[in-house]
Amino acid sequence: MFPPKKIVCPTDFSEGSFRALAEASELALHFGAEIYLVHVIELLPPMTEPGLPLLQEDLHGEAEERLRKVAEPLTAKGMPTQTAIGDGDAAIEIVRMAQELGADLIVIATHGNTGWRHLAFGSVTEKVVRLATCPVLTIRMMSAKATNIPRAA
Numbered sequence: 001m002f003p004p005k006k007i008v009c010p011t012d013f014s015e016g017s018f019r020a021l022a023e024a025s026e027l028a029l030h031f032g033a034e035i036y037l038v039h040v041i042e043l044l045p046p047m048t049e050p051g052l053p054l055l056q057e058d059l060h061g062e063a064e065e066r067l068r069k070v071a072e073p074l075t076a077k078g079m080p081t082q083t084a085i086g087d088g089d090a091a092i093e094i095v096r097m098a099q100e101l102g103a104d105l106i107v108i109a110t111h112g113n114t115g116w117r118h119l120a121f122g123s124v125t126e127k128v129v130r131l132a133t134c135p136v137l138t139i140r141m142m143s144a145k146a147t148n149i150p151r152a153a
Contacts, residue, residue: 005034040086
């Protein structure tokens, strides 16, 4: 398990997930690990109007392109990087993909693009921590106010 050789880093393309990716990249460089960038697309309800079923495919195409752009700087540094897309409940899919990939570690941000949904459904990160079968490193996003806290001498 440690040192990790396979690090799963979920992204919702938010600032928080990019911060988590920066930390995951440092770990990957230090341990010679491979990074698996994963993104989960929530399943859309079935549509009855013509042409709308293609929407899920469109979301996949957009996600693939965005993942490729996020992975480019990592691969340019010679860091082994793979991408994967899941469909469904984000936390369940992240854990499922990590198990399927044989991940040694999941690095995930504590805040992403959840907004009001956190209040109604709970945090994806909290659920990943509860369900994961491998260690989970959570990267906390600090507010500007919290980063200016005076340090003890």
